Amino acid sequence: MYLDLSEAELAEYQSRQGDPADFDEFWAGTVGQARAAAHPAIVTEAVPQLSTVTLYDVTFTGFAGQPVKAWLRLPADADPAHPLPAVVQFVGYGGGRGDAIENLLWASAGYAHLQMDTRGQGSGWSRGDTPDEGASGPQVPGVMTRGIDSRDTYYYRRLITDAVRAVDTARDLEVVDASRVAVLGASQGGALALAAGALHEGVAATVARVPFLSDFPRASVITDDYPFKEIGDYLAIHRQKADAVMATLQYFDSVNFARRGRVPALFSVGLMDPITPPSTVYAAYNAYAGEKQMSVWRYNGHEGGGPDDDLAALAFLADRLPRVAPEGP
Amino acid sequence: MYLDLSEAELAEYQSRQGDPADFDEFWAGTVGQARAAAHPAIVTEAVPQLSTVTLYDVTFTGFAGQPVKAWLRLPADADPAHPLPAVVQFVGYGGGRGDAIENLLWASAGYAHLQMDTRGQGSGWSRGDTPDEGASGPQVPGVMTRGIDSRDTYYYRRLITDAVRAVDTARDLEVVDASRVAVLGASQGGALALAAGALHEGVAATVARVPFLSDFPRASVITDDYPFKEIGDYLAIHRQKADAVMATLQYFDSVNFARRGRVPALFSVGLMDPITPPSTVYAAYNAYAGEKQMSVWRYNGHEGGGPDDDLAALAFLADRLPRVAPEGP
């Protein structure tokens, strides 16, 4: 059922999230430190192997040089002599990179596919292998309030930096054409795609399905669904911290990354989604500064378009990241 | 949590399901009629296409010659000159064949992969396109009690026949080596795999994960989870039909198909599964007459081993259905 704004209101909705003056400085500093601490990625063949796709286990360095896992999946006939376009994928809340043999679509469609693990998660609906190193204050179970009292200690500072570094990693692969790299994800993965698309100049296209972390001022009071509700749970106990928490969240809101969007972006939204309510998705979409389009699913919740979103992404990426690079004259 | 027999009891458990004298006759007649009414399958290329896998839309004739949909997925380099081993997959309750671009594992692993649609379902968690033609009496929502007053009108008579015909269809494909065809599925799909493996002599191996439809006399009273509970709901209203319903179910119980198992079979079970409780899975496993092995997942529910079940199946099939047919002398 519809519990949010009407479609007409959604089309016009503007978040009241503030845009801190030092937003870009904060992120430039954070990403810069990560790059300064970076080591080359370690890439090894996974077990077992398949026939049409080759699977690799990847360890790259993310926030503050900390190790982060990923899977790299390539068409079996991939050849550095003909670099491939790439899809860097981020995962939804609670999940990890899963198993190497899962999620074969993008490599089967001819892309180099780098799927980043999610630090400290990866135990909910798909498994992960990456710890979250970093201090955490008192917190609600989950990661939404881990270190939330300060932008410097907040969990998503670390995770978003990992995402930017995943793009670096993909672009550094010999088999990848660094000019044709897209970021893609759903929910938390969609938020990471928006963030990486804004923070990394090498991204060529962004696919953000039912993106999360968007419009905290509204999201924190219009839904009782988790994980947004973790914030409300925290403030229900730490009543005196509401201002500090809201100040922290400005630096991580998808709305602020969207305001910095440059590349073509494909969004999707489920109008019956209680987890990332439609107005929060439109908050990011309406703020998005680059070329954009939205798939609207009128009878769906947080699953959005499911395989229909995949089909739309295949078409969108085929246009923006042609599988065969255009030849020069 | 554990709600069923202990592991020691599970290992010994024998279902008290009866084995009707005319079971084989009933099924021979039903399958025979379907084959008598059969037409050649129609195979067309699907849209869109991928790079490493080729996708086909298939319509074959199932029960009573009625049309049934399927997807055929082949490695892009498949070549009738070198026929492939095949995996025929059946789907869990509520789902359908899904979308062509989903479920790429088996073709990526080098198999011809035929995924059968599920008549009259395909609207729950994955979509389908096959109607269920056939009279139905009063029934509980779902298909568990559709036509259940008689073995002749029962829904699963039609669906199991479709599954046998799907094996026929796979074996008839030029690109398939008819001697290396496996059946595979989870839950309802596992029940169909057991049934097709028992009813079709051309099956070479069976993978039945957390198989459903097993041990109705016990299953109907030890769980309140759907879809088994549909039977209880029906009998709670149609109190006078308990004997007739239980008589019908004898002809469709996975236990009776397992008693007729011939080929090597890989089972799995989740010891915390309330949907196909472990004793019902062991009822089939312990009754299975052929070579068999069981993956036991101690902390899982109905999801069983998930990707770990996939890994186990890849290994199991690699042994039984070698991707390259053994050469003759």
Next chain:
Amino acid sequence: MYLDLSEAELAEYQSRQGDPADFDEFWAGTVGQARAAAHPAIVTEAVPQLSTVTLYDVTFTGFAGQPVKAWLRLPADADPAHPLPAVVQFVGYGGGRGDAIENLLWASAGYAHLQMDTRGQGSGWSRGDTPDEGASGPQVPGVMTRGIDSRDTYYYRRLITDAVRAVDTARDLEVVDASRVAVLGASQGGALALAAGALHEGVAATVARVPFLSDFPRASVITDDYPFKEIGDYLAIHRQKADAVMATLQYFDSVNFARRGRVPALFSVGLMDPITPPSTVYAAYNAYAGEKQMSVWRYNGHEGGGPDDDLAALAFLADRLPRVAPEGP
């Protein structure tokens, strides 16, 4: 609690459901075919019998001449020499005609009472005995999406035709005065009463309590309660079929039957009803073209007025269908 429009808004609310140009043609054709295929009803005494009411088992022919069950209950002293007014009753979603000894009010009040069974349901809260013959595509459990891809195959085409034929059947009984026949039901039964009242010229009065199937465009997005939600579940998977489904539903919407209402009608509504939300009931009521009145229950859900609705119907029918036919001059 109130989750829908305010009372003032309800009083003014108009559904935006379209009224197809060939609506009447479609139904005239469908009903005509059923009558062309009709056979005389079979009426036999039920077991056991009571003292003050006589109970009969009825089989009449409904859609396409298919057999449909019903109960006929008569005051024990009924006498064809003094034909009685009749109440034809339809049943709510999931239920069937129940048992002969249930539901004795209408016969005890002096009416011939024909209670129609509900094809393919009758296994939820009261039992039924009538199968639903007819093809069905992929569907969500329940009957709301059975055959919904086309008006011709949709389940409610068959059920509404049965309802019209039940009126034929009642009027054909020797003991009934064909000029004093009312239709009555709650929820799905109320929808059937509105449909039969519009489609059958021989109906003299309509009682539609908390009528269902009303205002699909709004109902499909303002409640998560079943059975309306079956439609949303279907479209959440079959995303590409939304237009086709909505086109089908125009031919079955209570709003369109209400627009064709001629006879005096008694409605009721529960202002806290999440199953047939008040605005959907008012959508039919406000559209009703004949004389009408509404019982508003401010603190009730889908049960509406319960026995108070019975008392209101007794009074309403006593006025419109006097138990003793007016004497001629």
Next chain:
Amino acid sequence: MYLDLSEAELAEYQSRQGDPADFDEFWAGTVGQARAAAHPAIVTEAVPQLSTVTLYDVTFTGFAGQPVKAWLRLPADADPAHPLPAVVQFVGYGGGRGDAIENLLWASAGYAHLQMDTRGQGSGWSRGDTPDEGASGPQVPGVMTRGIDSRDTYYYRRLITDAVRAVDTARDLEVVDASRVAVLGASQGGALALAAGALHEGVAATVARVPFLSDFPRASVITDDYPFKEIGDYLAIHRQKADAVMATLQYFDSVNFARRGRVPALFSVGLMDPITPPSTVYAAYNAYAGEKQMSVWRYNGHEGGGPDDDLAALAFLADRLPRVAPEGP
């Protein structure tokens, strides 16, 4: 699902409820006081009236001479010259006598039907009109713990006395044959039937469906369903009162009334009933001292046999309370 003893264990199960030495004395005193304070019942015609059944509003005096409401329903042709057998009915937890036009089965079947209201309840699923006069200590919402610290103040002391007085009232009616009076009820109503059948020598037969209030020592720890759970809720707070409460309950346990059963009794049980779990029903049944039979419903919960229990009761009462009194020689 089955959560209680196996069928074999149920057949042998004996409650460990104690039988207090002064049980009979306590009840003789209580009933004696009520009769000493009794006034003649007031019987007036109800509004509206039906055709085949005549409806009366009754006020009789129950516990301590307090007024209690009831409905009397008679076949329209009832005649004191030919006194009728009678059914005195008691109602389930939370409900009241309902509306006069409801519940027409027994009068339609030829019985004088007196349906007693339930003091202080009658606001849950059917309405009532009788207050519960009497002091109550601290209590859990509901009536299970009202005054439970002492047998003298316990709610059910008052309600059971009302039930005995309802039998007095029915037998005093001119239109009733005092030698052919049955008591009947389901759940709480079944408990009252067992109690009245034991305490009142004028009862000729007892129908106790899924009887409640049985085997408190076991019932209080084997189910979390209400209303039994009210006792657990009370003792979870009033931890020091467990012995006093259990001492009180001995005087109200259906097991102790069953031990005093004399007349033929028809029980029923739902083997999946969490509200009156099967072992608690068998506790009363197995203890029943008179002629007895049990309808076992294997797939039902607390609804038991529903209309099938009605059919069984009609047959049972037709044997024990013939509608036409046997003629003398």
Next chain:
Amino acid sequence: MYLDLSEAELAEYQSRQGDPADFDEFWAGTVGQARAAAHPAIVTEAVPQLSTVTLYDVTFTGFAGQPVKAWLRLPADADPAHPLPAVVQFVGYGGGRGDAIENLLWASAGYAHLQMDTRGQGSGWSRGDTPDEGASGPQVPGVMTRGIDSRDTYYYRRLITDAVRAVDTARDLEVVDASRVAVLGASQGGALALAAGALHEGVAATVARVPFLSDFPRASVITDDYPFKEIGDYLAIHRQKADAVMATLQYFDSVNFARRGRVPALFSVGLMDPITPPSTVYAAYNAYAGEKQMSVWRYNGHEGGGPDDDLAALAFLADRLPRVAPEGP
């Protein structure tokens, strides 16, 4: 999540609850009768005793002279020569006065602390020892509808009178300075504080956290949470009593007591509270006629400010009821 009016609307909201002309007369009569029937309180030392606080068991006479329990907690060095300010506390729905050793804050902060028991409740989350003597009609479990058909028999007439008498009792204690007595409570306790503060001229300050019983016309239709929902449950069955019930509730609505507020009052509200929705709290707050302040908790439900409300109350009372009485000249 927010389900009620916006903050801007809350600030302006005015309840449409009527103010009966004889409201003051009704309460003056009721309280007068209680005082006329009053006996001196009985105060005895509790077991066990603590070191820094002395605990007393109190029995005073409330409504109609009926006995009501309370705890009196005093700082161990309390001395009648230097009378203390006092806090009279009332308890939330379902609870009782609890145990003597609980709830030590107010005595530890230097107040004489009288905590009143809640008649007929005290079995939910804290225990009580006070019965509710008085007739009750048919009712929903709980006390919200006990005797609700008339203002004279309504449960809250008795409980509010007890609260006024608790203030009498505190002021009569030798160790208390009768000019410095505050009333305090949360939820139902907050409603009693508002009522006692309005009805008793000797109250010097009122603390009403998330007060209950406020704005029945709105509260009865905007939440499904208990205990407000008990009223809806009652009227869903007793449909014909809606006007009578609403007429009764006018005499017990916190809004009408707030309209009579004189002393400084501290309120609190949780903006996500479904039990006493914010608009009902603001209904009382906006109507409050005396000096007032409100603690607004944006992310809390019915727990409101929890310990932060305690801290606010300590500060509020320290100003209004200085622990050392101001010296005279």
Next chain:
Amino acid sequence: MYLDLSEAELAEYQSRQGDPADFDEFWAGTVGQARAAAHPAIVTEAVPQLSTVTLYDVTFTGFAGQPVKAWLRLPADADPAHPLPAVVQFVGYGGGRGDAIENLLWASAGYAHLQMDTRGQGSGWSRGDTPDEGASGPQVPGVMTRGIDSRDTYYYRRLITDAVRAVDTARDLEVVDASRVAVLGASQGGALALAAGALHEGVAATVARVPFLSDFPRASVITDDYPFKEIGDYLAIHRQKADAVMATLQYFDSVNFARRGRVPALFSVGLMDPITPPSTVYAAYNAYAGEKQMSVWRYNGHEGGGPDDDLAALAFLADRLPRVAPEGP
């Protein structure tokens, strides 16, 4: 309801948890490192202050010298010249030390009361202020699986060490008699009390209510309640880690601390507790090597005895830790 072993079985139940040979070595090393890194506690007056109790904010060093918060509450007349017995309290899962003005019982009863905060929790039902510094792998929300792949990184290694250090801290206070220090807690707090009581030789008595973390081999499969279920959730995804996880948990199981119990211990258990099921509590109790007693609450869940457990602890501690130290000769 009872879902676990019978009372007779509970009395005999012995956990099958293994006792690793290097258990004592592991803990000696861990605690030794913490003490080596320790700094003196920082103690400052809290705001606001009360009259009869003085409140202090404490920061001591716990695991690896990391800062941990606590509250110290003293009777206002505490005097180092007459050192007090002390109660060191640990908090249940999700909670923190709360607010200074809460939890006044122990100081009011004459004890020095040190209430330790819970690192990284303190956002659930009471607030905390202590971060959890330390690496964490992929994990389920909560702390049960944080770092669980190794005993060295497991969360409870850090928290239990904090608890031992809290005892050090209390004993170092001038106002405390180091020979009369008890540890106390419920649930997680009870587990910490058992651990600190076993690991710290200076503890004189232990109060462990409904202790948690006990008997992991059984607990992990007999309940679906959190937080035990976090372990099952983790192993449902990380299927291959079951042995490693179970090996880690041996070092943290209350059973193994109980086997090392020396001082008198008071336990409690709720026989209807699904969170720390009774058999897991008895697993620790039956293994406890020192003098012991158990309060059994037959109708309680995880709340156990609530205030009745407080009363029992007051009596137990009054015997073991007399408030006035015994005088010498």
